[in-house]
Amino acid sequence: MRKRTGAPYAFLAPALLLFAAFLGAPIVYAGYLSLRRVKISGLGLGPGSRVEQWAGLSNYTRSLSDAEFLPSVGRVAAYGLLVVPVMLGLALLMALLLDAGRTRVGGFARTAIFLPYAVPAVIASLLWGFLYLPRVSPIADVLEGAGLSSPDFLSSAHVLYAVANIAVWGGTGFNMIVLYTALRTIPRELIEAARIDGASDVQIALRVKVPVILPSLVMTFVFSLIATLQVFAEPMVLRPLTNTISATWTPLMKVYRDAFVRNDLYAAAATSVVIAAATFALSFGFLKLVGARAFRQED
Amino acid sequence: MKRTLAGVLAASLALLAAGCSGSDDPDAGGSAPGGKVALTYWSWAPNMDKVVAEWNAAHPDIQVTVNKQDGGDPAVAKLLTAIKAGSGAPDVMQAEYQKIPTLVSAGAIxxxxxxxxxxxxxFPESAWNSVTLGSEAVYGVPQDSGPMMFFYRSDVFDELGVPVPTTWEQYADAARRIHGADKKKYLGTFSANxxxxxxxxxxxxxxSWWGVQGDSWSxxxxxxxxxxxxxxxGGLVQEGAIANTPMYTPDWNAALNDGTQVGWLGAxxxxxxxEGNAASTKGKWKVAPLPQWDAAKPANGNWGGSATSVTTQSxxxxxxxxxxxxxxxDPAALKALAGTANVYPAANEATSVALTKPPAFFANQPDFYTVAADAAKVTNPFTYGPNVNVAYSAYNDAFGKAAESKQSANFTSALATMQSTTLDDLKNSGFKVAG
Structure with missing residues (x-):
């Protein structure tokens, strides 16, 4: 009897330990830090002039009332409204085209579309950074060769699109593969039946395939949403190249600035908790909203 | 599906949290067996390991290992994280002068x-002052200094018959003439970075952006x-006589190399x-003292320079x-610093023992280090405060916007933003602030 009750815990122990050490503890620690602050006295130079103390919720009020915070949230919202529909639209279009089987280079196209996803975001941003800077950009060369003046991709009017473009370039392939894989699991009889009923390719795509892969679309949407809220690497890499990206351009960049530029771990922890809560709320809110409908077919 | 999602969320939270809790560095200092001392040294100067090799050869009992860093900012971020974590800091650390008050205040050095x-x-007084902060304490030994100098393409100046500017007024004139003669060319750029x-x-x-009055900062x-x-x-940017794009970008490098940036206020x-960015222009550059506000009273500023400090965890x-x-x-070390690590040693003795011939890229200008030494002599005193990082990041953001707008008025308001951000941060942290 005793063995039977103990065994599951023994099997679970390694996972629980790892979870506690690498997920639970850091989260709790971040939460703890967000309620602390350092109080400095006098010039702050001698030993003992710096004490850590409880801060209550002051880090949260400071973080939320920071004049830079709301604009950064707004920027991410605009960025998300741009990236998510464009990226998922392209991914769905490409997946449907590949699945329609009218191309001879399907395998090659799949790999080619997927490949940018294998490029780390930092490298991708560096690559695009070079393409955006007028004096080193082949795009500018081509435009000037054609007698056109090249736009300044990193100017304040275009910089949001420049950053969004990198995310779309890097993310479309992954989402395309997810959707394509879902499309391949659709029983072929279903499509045959639709065809016999006289449905065209477009009708099959929109009225048969898309509804069937709806759960996958929901999943890619949620993943893209989370990635959007956490946009960091692209603007961070482009920042030294231009005047138009500030240190607090996105909320995560503000966390980074507070923690590692201003050495204020406490404010950074508070903002992190806020971002995490928002991510939770948005993702689960969306799932709750569409979940019942989207997943009924799976059950 | 939902579980995967929770995993992703949890993982992202953990990443956030991990970013804040820092990492342990296994090679923190300690005693090697046999009474020998092993020291670790964080530095980003090139070839510092070769300079240190000379010390290691002569001092078998104190062996120093150089751990190459990416640069001043990341090294400080790493050090402060290690201090917060309680372990992982090196014994010895390269510290830029402007970071010393921050590091002292954080109990790191x-x-x-x-x-x-x-x-x-x-050492010259300004360098020594930077490591003592005007107190009895010594928070490091000055390593290098960065007196500012004006680099210019002498071939372009000769061709246009523009005199080398000695005052800021002349610099503005030269900038207008160079840009007027060729719309693609600029004498310099205002870098918000x-x-x-x-x-x-x-x-x-x-x-002098900070000051100490009794026991409070100003x-x-x-x-x-x-x-x-x-x-x-702001005026030069507004009229378009100089560029408004940041330095140290691939674009700026290309502009130096292809001759569209024909001058640089460097150090x-x-x-x-x-040499690294504009190799094809070798032999065309010359150096002069910084243009002056008052030619009768030459003055200079520093850009860069650092000390070597001992951390509190050593x-x-x-x-x-x-x-x-x-x-x-030590004269041998100064020679190695100047010759191998390419730094401009702060020690007074360096001019006579180590800096006898010009850098290779300026072989055409034998008096390079005389110009530098003269510039260093008239360097104005300057006090850094405990939140330079806050002021500097406010500079990036406020002047970035101003430079992008090309409006002179925005440059002066950017300065006001910098001032209030810096002051508010000091007050908010609890520092005693005058005024």
Whole structure:
């Protein structure tokens, strides 16, 4: 009897330990830090002039009332409204085209579309950074060769699109593969039946395939949403190249600035908790909203 | 599906949290077997390991390992994280002058006055002041300094018959003539990415952004001297005589190399930058002192420069102090620093023992280091405060917007933003602030 009750815990122990050490503890620690602050006295130079103390919720009020915070949230919202529909639209279009089987280079196209996803975001941003800077950009060369003046991709009017473009370039392939894989699991009889009923390719795509892969679309949407809220690497890499990206351009960049530029771990922890809560709320809110409908077919 | 999602969320939270809790560095200092001392040393100067090899050969009992860093900012971020974590800091650390008050305030670097004795006579006053913060304590030994200098393409100046500017008024004229002759060419750029560059220019004009009055700090970023500098550059950007894009970008490198940027307000370490970015222009550059506000009273500012400090986590402070004293004052070490690590040593003795011939990229200018030494001599005093990082990041953002707008008025208001951000941060942290 005793063995039977103990065994599951023994099997679970390694996972629980790892979870506690690498997920639970850091989260709790971040939460703890967000309620602390350092109080400095006098010039702050001698030993003992710096004490850590409880801060209550002051880090949260400071973080939320920071004049830079709301604009950064707004920027991410605009960025998300741009990236998510464009990226998922392209991914769905490409997946449907590949699945329609009218191309001879399907395998090659799949790999080619997927490949940018294998490029780390930092490298991708560096690559695009070079393409955006007028004096080193082949795009500018081509435009000037054609007698056109090249736009300044990193100017304040275009910089949001420049950053969004990198995310779309890097993310479309992954989402395309997810959707394509879902499309391949659709029983072929279903499509045959639709065809016999006289449905065209477009009708099959929109009225048969898309509804069937709806759960996958929901999943890619949620993943893209989370990635959007956490946009960091692209603007961070482009920042030294231009005047138009500030240190607090996105909320995560503000966390980074507070923690590692201003050495204020406490404010950074508070903002992190806020971002995490928002991510939770948005993702689960969306799932709750569409979940019942989207997943009924799976059950 | 939902579980995967929760996993992703949890993982992202963990990443956030992990970013805040820092990492342990296994090679923190300690005693090697047999009474020998092993020291670790974080530095980003090129070839520092070769300089240290000379020390290691002569001192078998104190072996130093160099751990190459990416640069000043990431090294400080790493050090402060290690201090917060309680372990993982090196014994010895390269620390830029402007970071010293921050590091002292964070309890990251140690007072080694007892270990070093007085080295005051071996360094120029401004450098020594940077490591003592005007107190009895010694928070490091000065390693290099960065007197600012004006680099220019002598071939372009000759061709257009533009005289080399000695005052800022002449610099503005030269900028207008060069840009007027060829719309693609600029004498320089206003870089919102380089607060150290701007603070050097403000220092030359007589500013000192922080100050200590009794037991409280003062902040004077928005003072008359800095306002003068900001509106001067705002005016040049507004009329389009100089560019408004940041330095140290692939674009700027290409502009130096293809001759569209024909001048640079750099510092004594500039030849290395020019050699790396504009190799094809070798032999065409010359160096002159910084243009002056008042030609009768030459003054200068610093851009860069650092000290070598001992961290509070070091268990061998005495050995570490002995090493950094050798590194920054011994003639053999000074020679190696200048020749191998390409730094401009701060020690007074360096001019006679180590800096006898010009850097390779300026072989055409034998008096390179005379110009540098003259510039260093008239460097204005400047005090850094405990939140330079806050002021500098405010500079990036506020002047980034101003430069992008190309409106002179925005340059002066950017300065006001910098001042209030810096002051508010000091007050909010609890520092005693005057005024």
């Amino acid at each position: 140690a007072d080694i006055a007892a270990e070093t004795g007085s080295l005051k006579d071996k 380089d607060p150290g560059w701007f603070s050097g220019l403000a220092q030359q004009a007589g500013a 902040v004077a970023i928005n003072d008359a001297a800095t306002q003068k500098v900001a509106s001067y550059w 004594v370490w500039g030849p290395g930058v020019l 268990r061998n402070k005495k050995a570490a102090a002995q090493f950094i004293t050798w590194l920054n004052t």
